Amino acid sequence: MTKSLADIRLEIDEIDQQLVRLIASRGELVKEACQVKKTVQEVEAPDRVAQVIDKVSRYALETGADVRLVETLYRQMIAGFIQLEHQVVKKRD
Numbered sequence: 001m002t003k004s005l006a007d008i009r010l011e012i013d014e015i016d017q018q019l020v021r022l023i024a025s026r027g028e029l030v031k032e033a034c035q036v037k038k039t040v041q042e043v044e045a046p047d048r049v050a051q052v053i054d055k056v057s058r059y060a061l062e063t064g065a066d067v068r069l070v071e072t073l074y075r076q077m078i079a080g081f082i083q084l085e086h087q088v089v090k091k092r093d
């Protein structure tokens with residue numbers, strides 16, 4: 001039996017809920033990570049960003065996700081997390 005558009009959207013909504021939960025958990029870990037950082041270079045950690053992008057691009061390839069989309073989403077998300085870290089560090093210091 002083919003699914004209705006409404007059914008498909010319900011499934012998409014459930015995945016969105018899971019994704020947002022995971023983004024929130026990731027954000028908590030990012031805040032934890034920045035507690036031990038002292039410099040702007042440490043906050044931005046470009047080598048680590050490159051490592052994360054490399055890993056998720058490989059996961060995307062292995063799972064059949066769109067590699068360019070995953071990379072774009074991750075670069076955007078990490079940029080947001082770096083901003084968050086800058087705010088946390090600014091408040092702390």
Ligand SMILES: C=C(O[C@@H]1C=C(C(=O)O)C=C[C@H]1O)C(=O)O
Pocket residue numbers: 029030033034042043044045046048049052077078081082085
């Ligand atoms: C969480 C960190 O801080 C920043 C955020 C990252 C991320 O969201 O994956 C990666 C590197 C840093 O730019 C980290 O250094 O690991």
